[in-house]
Amino acid sequence: MSEEKKVSAIVVNWNGMKFLPVCLDSIFKQTYKNLEVIVVDCASKDESVSFIKSNYPLTKVIELKQDFGPPYAINLAAREAQGEYILILNNDVYLPENLVAEMVAELRKDEACALNPVELNWQREYVHSGIADPWIGRYLDKIIKIEGKSPFYPSTACCLVTKNMLLQNPLNETLFMYEDTEWGWRLHLKKIKIKVLPNSFFVHKGAGTKLDCSPKQTYHVGTITLATCFICFKVRTFALVLPILGCEYLRHILRYARRKNFSSITSYLKGILNFFQKIRVFAQKRKAVQRQRLIGDLEILKIMIGSIGFEKEAKRNWMPSLPVPGKPETSFIRESVYSE
Numbered sequence: 001m002s003e004e005k006k007v008s009a010i011v012v013n014w015n016g017m018k019f020l021p022v023c024l025d026s027i028f029k030q031t032y033k034n035l036e037v038i039v040v041d042c043a044s045k046d047e048s049v050s051f052i053k054s055n056y057p058l059t060k061v062i063e064l065k066q067d068f069g070p071p072y073a074i075n076l077a078a079r080e081a082q083g084e085y086i087l088i089l090n091n092d093v094y095l096p097e098n099l100v101a102e103m104v105a106e107l108r109k110d111e112a113c114a115l116n117p118v119e120l121n122w123q124r125e126y127v128h129s130g131i132a133d134p135w136i137g138r139y140l141d142k143i144i145k146i147e148g149k150s151p152f153y154p155s156t157a158c159c160l161v162t163k164n165m166l167l168q169n170p171l172n173e174t175l176f177m178y179e180d181t182e183w184g185w186r187l188h189l190k191k192i193k194i195k196v197l198p199n200s201f202f203v204h205k206g207a208g209t210k211l212d213c214s215p216k217q218t219y220h221v222g223t224i225t226l227a228t229c230f231i232c233f234k235v236r237t238f239a240l241v242l243p244i245l246g247c248e249y250l251r252h253i254l255r256y257a258r259r260k261n262f263s264s265i266t267s268y269l270k271g272i273l274n275f276f277q278k279i280r281v282f283a284q285k286r287k288a289v290q291r292q293r294l295i296g297d298l299e300i301l302k303i304m305i306g307s308i309g310f311e312k313e314a315k316r317n318w319m320p321s322l323p324v325p326g327k328p329e330t331s332f333i334r335e336s337v338y339s340e
Contacts, residue, residue: 004034005108007100008083008163012073014042016091017051019205023091024056032100036083038062039091040073070156071171071179078166086166090157092205102200103160111162113193114154114184117200118318127204129196129314130154130307134181135225135248136241137304148306148313150194153184158202165192174281175227177220182228188303189232189293198317215267218256222271223278225249230275231286237297 009027013020020039027037040062041049052059062077078086085104089095099117107115119127130151132138137152156171156179169187171179184194225245229238249272256264275282 004032005085005104006034006036006083007032007085007087007104007160008036008038008077008081009087009089009100010074010077010081011037011039011089011091012042012070013039013044013048013091014067015044015046015048017044017046017048019092020048020051021055022094023089024052024059026093026095026097027089028056028058029097030095030100031098032104035100036060036081038077038081040064040077042067042069042073068173069176069179071173071175071177074156075166075170075173078163078170081163084163086161086163088156088159088161090204090206093158094203094205095158096201099200099202100160102197106195106197107160107162110193110195112165113161113195114165114187115160115195115197116151116154117158117197117202118314119155119157120201120203122203122205124203126315126318128155128311129198129318130194130311131180131184132307132311133304135229136244136301137306137308139244139247140301140305141308144305146302146306146309148303148308148310150303150307150310151184151196152188152194152304152307153181154187154194155204156180156183157204157206172231172285174278174285175220175224177217178224181224182231185228185232185300186289188300189289189295191294196314198314215263218264219267219271219274221252222249222268223274224271226272226275227278227282230279230282231289232300234290234297237301 011023024037027035037059039052039059042064043066049061049063052061062080064073074088085107087100103115103117107113116130118129121127131153133152169183169190169192172182175182187194225248229241229245233241252268253265256268
């Protein structure tokens with residue numbers, strides 16, 4: 001049997017001490033032992049750092065004096081990681097004990113990809129297999145049906161990649177959070193595959209909680225839709241899809257209004273304004289992405305639409321295939337990771 005490759009598990013933490021026992025316990029209980037654990041603490045105000053140092057002395061802690069967002073934290077830790085493989089994790093996840101071994105075995109078959117397990121919420125309900133296109137694809141899917149072979153982007157709540165691939169395709173640090181859509185899009189543009197282990201799962205406390213987003217979250221949601229499409233589409237395509245993006249923004253505003261969440265409407269509109277204020281920064285990113293792309297927008301649109309069908313099929317195949325696992329002894333409280 002070939003030697004186990006070292007895996008560096010990177011956990012981004014911000015005021016998440018209440019999540020850390022379940023997350024870190026599940027990492028250290030993995031059957032795969034050639035494992036380095038790195039926690040990047042993004043200027044937490046709770047006792048996260050002292051708790052980790054006292055209870056998990058084998059963990060490498062990178063303490064930041066300011067919260068620059070998960071993309072910055074992940075890129076920084078990846079550069080310092082010793083492992084050939086990088087396991088990107090949220091701090092509110094639980095990993096079954098064989099998961100890392102299963103993911104490594106699959107990635108070794110084809111290292112030119114980003115790999116996800118199936119994601120469940122804390123009630124053990126199916127959430128997704130990778131993630132389908134959240135904006136344009138689901139509108140076009142109502143008109144055109146395309147059989148998809150992959151999700152549109154990987155969930156960075158639990159994702160395994162090679163270190164080299166991540167260093168060559170770092171996360172976009174100009175997007176403070178919800179950066180994985182843009183990252184997955186760029187991977188597709190460079191013909192890097194996004195794959196799912198259909199019979200493996202992880203559990204994510206924060207899965208599906210966007211309806212209860214804090215103002216901080218809605219602000220960044222307001223920015224990323226325009227920013228991601230502006231960076232990754234060609235100019236003509238971006239102009240053509242603007243009406244669809246307008247529908248998406250209106251849908252969010254109406255949803256917040258029905259919930260009488262007017263602070264979210266305000267922060268969402270500020271996020272849209274933020275896109276235009278930073279458009280020069282996004283334009284610089286756009287130049288680099290367009291220069292390196294290997295496929296056109298028509299192919300990207302097909303992948304977007306196909307990801308909707310892929311997700312529907314993945315969900316149908318998941319439900320009868322695996323029993324619902326038991327709940328870990330330690331339960332999470334209700335707040336999401338980045339709530340304020």
